[in-house]
Amino acid sequence: MAVRVTESALCGEGVVTGTAEFQRWYAERVRNDVAEVRRIPLSALEGWETVPGTGEIAHRSGRFFTVEGLDVRMPDGPVPNWNQPIINQPEIGILGILAREFDGVLHFLMQAKNEPGNHNGVQLSPTVQATRSNYMRVHGGGRVPYLEYFREASRYRVLADVLQSEQGSWFNRKRNRNIVVEVDGDIEVLDGFCWLTLGQLHGLLAIDDVVNMDARTVLACLPFAGPGPAEALSPGGGPGDAVVRSCDSDVGGVHPLTEIQSWVTEARARTELRTRTMPLNEVKGWTRSEYAISHEDGLYFDIMAVDVKAGSREVGQWTQPMIEPRGIGIVAFLVTRIDGVLHVLARPDTRPGYADAIEFGPTVQCTPGNYAPGPPPAHLRFLQSVLEAEPDRVLFDTVLSEEGGRFYHAQNRYMAVETDADPRLEDSDFRWVTLHQLARLLRHSHYLNVEARSLVACLHSLIGRS
Amino acid sequence: MAVRVTESALCGEGVVTGTAEFQRWYAERVRNDVAEVRRIPLSALEGWETVPGTGEIAHRSGRFFTVEGLDVRMPDGPVPNWNQPIINQPEIGILGILAREFDGVLHFLMQAKNEPGNHNGVQLSPTVQATRSNYMRVHGGGRVPYLEYFREASRYRVLADVLQSEQGSWFNRKRNRNIVVEVDGDIEVLDGFCWLTLGQLHGLLAIDDVVNMDARTVLACLPFAGPGPAEALSPGGGPGDAVVRSCDSDVGGVHPLTEIQSWVTEARARTELRTRTMPLNEVKGWTRSEYAISHEDGLYFDIMAVDVKAGSREVGQWTQPMIEPRGIGIVAFLVTRIDGVLHVLARPDTRPGYADAIEFGPTVQCTPGNYAPGPPPAHLRFLQSVLEAEPDRVLFDTVLSEEGGRFYHAQNRYMAVETDADPRLEDSDFRWVTLHQLARLLRHSHYLNVEARSLVACLHSLIGRS
Numbered sequence: 001m002a003v004r005v006t007e008s009a010l011c012g013e014g015v016v017t018g019t020a021e022f023q024r025w026y027a028e029r030v031r032n033d034v035a036e037v038r039r040i041p042l043s044a045l046e047g048w049e050t051v052p053g054t055g056e057i058a059h060r061s062g063r064f065f066t067v068e069g070l071d072v073r074m075p076d077g078p079v080p081n082w083n084q085p086i087i088n089q090p091e092i093g094i095l096g097i098l099a100r101e102f103d104g105v106l107h108f109l110m111q112a113k114n115e116p117g118n119h120n121g122v123q124l125s126p127t128v129q130a131t132r133s134n135y136m137r138v139h140g141g142g143r144v145p146y147l148e149y150f151r152e153a154s155r156y157r158v159l160a161d162v163l164q165s166e167q168g169s170w171f172n173r174k175r176n177r178n179i180v181v182e183v184d185g186d187i188e189v190l191d192g193f194c195w196l197t198l199g200q201l202h203g204l205l206a207i208d209d210v211v212n213m214d215a216r217t218v219l220a221c222l223p224f225a226g227p228g229p230a231e232a233l234s235p236g237g238g239p240g241d242a243v244v245r246s247c248d249s250d251v252g253g254v255h256p257l258t259e260i261q262s263w264v265t266e267a268r269a270r271t272e273l274r275t276r277t278m279p280l281n282e283v284k285g286w287t288r289s290e291y292a293i294s295h296e297d298g299l300y301f302d303i304m305a306v307d308v309k310a311g312s313r314e315v316g317q318w319t320q321p322m323i324e325p326r327g328i329g330i331v332a333f334l335v336t337r338i339d340g341v342l343h344v345l346a347r348p349d350t351r352p353g354y355a356d357a358i359e360f361g362p363t364v365q366c367t368p369g370n371y372a373p374g375p376p377p378a379h380l381r382f383l384q385s386v387l388e389a390e391p392d393r394v395l396f397d398t399v400l401s402e403e404g405g406r407f408y409h410a411q412n413r414y415m416a417v418e419t420d421a422d423p424r425l426e427d428s429d430f431r432w433v434t435l436h437q438l439a440r441l442l443r444h445s446h447y448l449n450v451e452a453r454s455l456v457a458c459l460h461s462l463i464g465r466s
Numbered sequence: 467m468a469v470r471v472t473e474s475a476l477c478g479e480g481v482v483t484g485t486a487e488f489q490r491w492y493a494e495r496v497r498n499d500v501a502e503v504r505r506i507p508l509s510a511l512e513g514w515e516t517v518p519g520t521g522e523i524a525h526r527s528g529r530f531f532t533v534e535g536l537d538v539r540m541p542d543g544p545v546p547n548w549n550q551p552i553i554n555q556p557e558i559g560i561l562g563i564l565a566r567e568f569d570g571v572l573h574f575l576m577q578a579k580n581e582p583g584n585h586n587g588v589q590l591s592p593t594v595q596a597t598r599s600n601y602m603r604v605h606g607g608g609r610v611p612y613l614e615y616f617r618e619a620s621r622y623r624v625l626a627d628v629l630q631s632e633q634g635s636w637f638n639r640k641r642n643r644n645i646v647v648e649v650d651g652d653i654e655v656l657d658g659f660c661w662l663t664l665g666q667l668h669g670l671l672a673i674d675d676v677v678n679m680d681a682r683t684v685l686a687c688l689p690f691a692g693p694g695p696a697e698a699l700s701p702g703g704g705p706g707d708a709v710v711r712s713c714d715s716d717v718g719g720v721h722p723l724t725e726i727q728s729w730v731t732e733a734r735a736r737t738e739l740r741t742r743t744m745p746l747n748e749v750k751g752w753t754r755s756e757y758a759i760s761h762e763d764g765l766y767f768d769i770m771a772v773d774v775k776a777g778s779r780e781v782g783q784w785t786q787p788m789i790e791p792r793g794i795g796i797v798a799f800l801v802t803r804i805d806g807v808l809h810v811l812a813r814p815d816t817r818p819g820y821a822d823a824i825e826f827g828p829t830v831q832c833t834p835g836n837y838a839p840g841p842p843p844a845h846l847r848f849l850q851s852v853l854e855a856e857p858d859r860v861l862f863d864t865v866l867s868e869e870g871g872r873f874y875h876a877q878n879r880y881m882a883v884e885t886d887a888d889p890r891l892e893d894s895d896f897r898w899v900t901l902h903q904l905a906r907l908l909r910h911s912h913y914l915n916v917e918a919r920s921l922v923a924c925l926h927s928l929i930g931r932s
Contacts, residue, residue, distance in 0.1 A: 090738070090739075090740050091738070092734065092735040094735070132735075153728060153732065154725070154728065154729070154732075158724065158725070158728045161724075161727065161728035161731045161732070162727070162731055163731055163734055163735065163822075177731060177735045179731075258624065258627075258909075259620070259624070261627065261628070261909065261910075262619060262620065262624045262627035263620070265627045265628055265629055265643060265645075266619065266620075266627070268558065268629055269558040269560070269598075269629065269643045272556070272557070273556075274556050276743070277742070355821050355822060356629075356821060356911065356912075443724075443727065444727075444910050445822065445912065446822075446911065446912065
């Protein structure tokens with residue numbers, strides 16, 4: 001399977017949709033699928049209520065999601081106790097991509113989808129991107145196309161199927177089902193959908209704000225690692241070959257996987273993290289004004305509300321609360337080549353919203369403005385190394401959006417920066433791991449956070465780069 | 467590694483401690499390590515308080531554990547909403563077994579340990595069985611022997627190291643670190659400890675209430691599966707050979723592991739489970755009397771309190787709340803041989819205390835008296851098949867205790883019952899899986915519940931059985 005995925009990654013031109021044709025189609029979608037998104041007062045939310053007593057913002061149906069308060073205690077952390085608003089969305093949605101071979105090459109059915117939080121409107125999404133309320137049609141929308149392939153996945157060839165977490169500082173234990181299903185028969189291509197090779201998707205990943213977060217996390221869960229793909233390579237080569245070797249499970253890494261797993265077990269056992277939901281109107285350090293619930297120092301994020309008038313969505317007009325982050329984040333892996341094999345510097349990332357307290361995160365993950373001067377915590381330690389890297393060491397550098405259904409204009413600059421293989425970079429906070437080790441862990445929940453998964457998809461896009 | 471574990475399992479006699487010598491030693495421990503455990507009124511708990519307002523029972527230090535209320539909503543379950551008391555123990559403790567080769571055979575350092583909830587006092591425990599409060603010496607006890615091997619595990623050979631859940635109806639998201647470390651050098655054997663082979667431990671598993679729950683769950687996490695162990699077998703053979711083949715990762719199962727994982731992903735995505743802690747004095751259907759918090763129908767369990775006077779424990783006298791279940795449970799795997807390979811009938815088990823809502827449980831897991839007449843839920847469906855099986859179909863049948871540090875006289879009858887390989891037994895609630903598939907999943911958290919892990923250890927004990 002790893003070989004088939006690699007072959008699709010090497011096809012920069014599609015059999016079904018030529019790249020020029022894609023560009024025409026995509027430009028047309030961008031032009032025609034326009035939504036009007038307007039910031040409104042929190043009190044103007046329709047169908048949502050501020051719950052008396054707690055101040056929670058909840059949908060009157062009891063479905064969708066709730067904005068709640070969270071009390072977080074981490075006695076050994078840099079901040080031992082804080083309060084914050086957080087989104088509670090207990091339903092598990094489906095992020096599904098349909099795959100099919102055309103002329104022996106795997107293609108993926110992608111959707112051009114407008115989300116209210118996308119600053120540029122349309123982005124490329126999975127075939128199905130639907131919450132449970134959404135596909136159970138709680139708000140009376142139309143049926144979700146292609147849903148049946150994922151709800152009855154056992155009838156098809158399942159390439160990936162795993163629950164994965166999303167932003168652990170903004171969501172309380174939210175997960176989505178990341179699923180890729182391969183089919184054989186004819187599939188009608190509906191308006192707004194098109195078949196692309198992995199190579200085409202990889203090309204689009206290098207353009208700011210085209211491939212959305214949901215597509216990236218599903219692509220990261222593809223079985224891109226396994227035995228075989230590095231067999232045909234000559235020694236040496238560019239970053240692309242180092243990625244292929246890193247995906248080959250017959251090629252070793254500097255640490256065995258059991259050691260990496262023991263390292264995360266130890267970190268979880270050591271880390272005390274206690275969270276408790278609390279009334280939103282009692283969260284310390286946050287205040288509610290007409291248009292937003294904001295931190296008193298103007299940091300982190302706001303809870304705000306939008307009114308959406310959309311042409312192509314199942315429901316033409318609605319209002320909803322969203323999270324609007326303050327500033328653009330930096331999300332970066334330091335990478336290195338050890339014996340020609342790409343390794344990434346992984347870090348145990350602790351967030352209140354992870355069901356298991358810790359998942360592996362990128363080397364650097366922060367919004368620089370949020371931090372006070374002083375000794376940097378682990379997730380900031382290599383920020384300067386990343387920002388000041390020589391241009392020829394920067395293997396990937398693209399601004400990408402986070403989920404446009406919940407986050408308003410949320411963007412991160414995703415980077416992969418090469419450094420020398422220095423074992424001194426490893427301490428209790430960092431380890432060099434290969435992509436096939438990450439792929440092994442990605443078959444399970446609770447191992448890679450959503451930013452690391454995005455970066456895995458970005459690193460995979462280096463295949464073919466000389 | 468699987469071969470070394472299998473070899474130790476085939477050694478019914480130890481190199482270090484002969485079985486006769488073990489029996490003398492164990493009888494002496496049972497005789498001399500006596501504790502006086504007395505039921506006391508809840509109000510007589512010392513160092514614990516009933517929190518005003520909520521009625522929670524909490525230790526005054528803020529450590530150890532808390533008895534809280536839990537509101538559970540499972541809209542599609544047989545009971546869509548209920549309240550119950552539950553233990554909240556956010557700390558992650560260590561259940562660690564030290565391993566070492568003697569004359570080429572792996573031995574495991576076991577401890578004879580008295581726990582207040584054990585109806586028979588002493589049972590065999592892991593080398594280290596300690597909560598974090600315990601080993602950080604919150605209550606001022608002595609140091610925990612052999613702790614350093616597990617806290618600095620990366621200096622040794624780690625055979626297993628994974629967080630595993632415990633009883634999901636009694637604990638809210640509790641996990642312990644299950645860890646096995648192999649050492650080379652000389653180890654001083656302290657009073658109360660002894661080296662045993664896996665074969666010796668397996669012999670003891672067939673005796674009621676000797677090998678405690680903590681030992682069983684750690685043994686289940688041993689790397690007993692892998693390539694190789696079945697190579698030397700002739701076709702046919704008894705249940706022991708079927709177990710060895712089931713542990714051999716080169717021998718296939720009826721379902722590929724990816725299909726099993728997709729099945730649990732689908733079950734998790736489908737199951738709506740929402741839990742919320744609530745004041746203990748407001749849990750519906752439960753009342754507090756002088757000696758217990760009990761369900762109004764006399765079902766499930768009681769929260770009660772004990773006074774303990776122990777000779778050998780770090781602290782000589784203490785009081786604590788405990789859970790006392792009503793009745794002895796039945797925990798059973800239906801098993802079958804398919805092409806000579808043992809398969810067990812696994813079931814997705816939903817409990818409010820699992821961090822991930824669902825883990826694989828045994829085919830049958832219940833306390834029969836707790837259920838009303840009517841169509842049985844999945845975990846009861848095969849109860850009669852198990853209880854009425856012909857004696858020659860019963861491969862394992864032993865009463866074993868649950869954790870004696872939190873549960874008072876909690877016992878389950880653990881059974882493995884052979885049945886014909888009938889594919890009709892499989893529906894959305896059941897799948898045939900092999901032991902090496904379970905072993906693969908056991909390297910990760912959130913897959914096998916503690917009862918299933920106990921049964922895996924019991925099934926492994928059939929190795930050598932003709």
